[in-house]
Amino acid sequence: MVFSLPDELERLSAVLRREPATNATADALDTNMGRFRSQWINNRQMRGSQLPLPVPRNQGLHPNGCELQASYLDFQFEWKEEEGAPWRAEYQVRVEGYLDADGALFELQDHWRLDTDMYAPCRRVAADGNANPSKEPHPLFHFQRGGHAQDAFAAVDFLPANPCTVSGVWKGLMQSPGPRIPVVPLDPILAIDFCLSQNDGTIWRRLRNFPEYLDLIESAQSRLWLPFFAQLQDQKFRRTWFGPSMLV
Numbered sequence: 001m002v003f004s005l006p007d008e009l010e011r012l013s014a015v016l017r018r019e020p021a022t023n024a025t026a027d028a029l030d031t032n033m034g035r036f037r038s039q040w041i042n043n044r045q046m047r048g049s050q051l052p053l054p055v056p057r058n059q060g061l062h063p064n065g066c067e068l069q070a071s072y073l074d075f076q077f078e079w080k081e082e083e084g085a086p087w088r089a090e091y092q093v094r095v096e097g098y099l100d101a102d103g104a105l106f107e108l109q110d111h112w113r114l115d116t117d118m119y120a121p122c123r124r125v126a127a128d129g130n131a132n133p134s135k136e137p138h139p140l141f142h143f144q145r146g147g148h149a150q151d152a153f154a155a156v157d158f159l160p161a162n163p164c165t166v167s168g169v170w171k172g173l174m175q176s177p178g179p180r181i182p183v184v185p186l187d188p189i190l191a192i193d194f195c196l197s198q199n200d201g202t203i204w205r206r207l208r209n210f211p212e213y214l215d216l217i218e219s220a221q222s223r224l225w226l227p228f229f230a231q232l233q234d235q236k237f238r239r240t241w242f243g244p245s246m247l248v
Contacts, residue, residue, distance in 0.1 A: 003223065004040070005036075005040055005046060005077075005079075005187065005188065005189075006033060006036045006037040006040050006046075008189055008216060008219070008220070009029055009033070009036060009188060009189065010029075010030075010033060011212065011216055012029065012189055012192065012213075012216055013025075013026040013029040013030050013033075014026075014212070015207065015210050015212045015213045015216070016029070016207070018207075018210060019203060019206055019207055021054045021200070021203045022054065022196070022203065022207070024052040025051060025052055025053060025054075025192070027052075028048075028050070028051045028052055029051070032048060036048070043078075044078065044079040044080070045076075045077065045078045045079075046075075046076075046077045046078075046188060047075065047076050047077075048073070048074065048075050048188065049072075049074045050072050050074070051072060051073040051074070051075070051192075052070070052071070052072060053071040053072060053073055053093070053192075053195050053196065053199055054071065054196065054199050054200045054203050055068040055069065055070060055071045055095065055199065055200075056068060056071065056095060056198070056199045056200065057199070057200050057201075057202075061097075063099055063108075065099055065100075065101070066097050066098065066099040066106075066108055067097055067098055067099070067100075068095060068096070068097040069096050069097055069098065070095075070096045071093065071094065071095045071096070071195075071199055072093070072094045072096075073091060073092070073093055073191065073192065073195055074091070074092040074094075075090065075091045075092070075188055075191055076088055076089075076090045077089055077090075077187055077188055079187075086116075086185050086187065086224070087116075088116045089114070089116055089185050089186055089187065089191075090113065090114065090115050090116050091113060091114040091115075091186065091191045091195075092111065092113045093111065093112050093113065093195055094109060094110070094111055095109065095110040095111075096108070096109055097109075097110075114183060114186060114191065114194075115180075182241070182242050182243070184224070184225055184228060185224050185225075185228065186224070187220055187223075187224060189216055189217070189220045190217065190220050190221065190224065193217050228241075235248070
């Protein structure tokens with residue numbers, strides 16, 4: 001299926017400008033549109049970074065008293081015409097904030113991602129041609145906390161840390177790599193829509209009141225998801241997409 005992702009992103013940008021809270025998202029799309037078109041024409045790939053998003057609503061935040069400042073989306077998307085499906089669809093969301101604890105200022109970040117497992121069954125080939133499975137059963141496309149951006153943030157001036165010169169017992173939130181939850185594939189349009197829905201449902205619903213926005217989302221869902229759902233009847237396809245944990 002031949003389609004022009006840059007053209008659709010340009011249409012998306014026009015709709016996002018109709019909502020004040022997503023003007024910065026539209027600005028970033030327009031600024032990078034020339035590069036997006038070049039990437040797409042050359043090899044059906046698209047990479048974007050630092051795409052601003054509305055910050056999440058102030059609800060259920062930890063630690064108590066923290067303030068959110070910004071939210072950004074990085075993405076890598078690659079389409080293969082012969083497969084009619086994305087070869088890579090990776091989305092990293094970063095939320096930035098701070099906590100003023102009686103004069104001690106803490107810089108905070110949260111990270112989550114929708115990731116492509118490059119060691120999924122259809123891609124598990126090592127240099128010697130043998131199978132090279134990952135240790136945990138990774139679905140081909142999955143949701144996961146953390147990511148490379150979190151690793152970089154936690155590597156410098158991060159508390160609590162080891163070694164730590166402050167004595168006593170500290171309490172903090174811990175984050176492990178799992179669970180890796182299977183998800184349907186997303187292109188950049190669906191990823192932006194998903195991120196908006198998770199950060200601020202009120203803004204997202206206002207955008208979905210625009211017929212032009214709904215048309216873009218419906219087209220993208222039909223292109224990616226209808227073939228995906230149709231092929232779920234095939235056991236080999238299910239095992240490819242959902243990983244080794246799928247037995248039926």
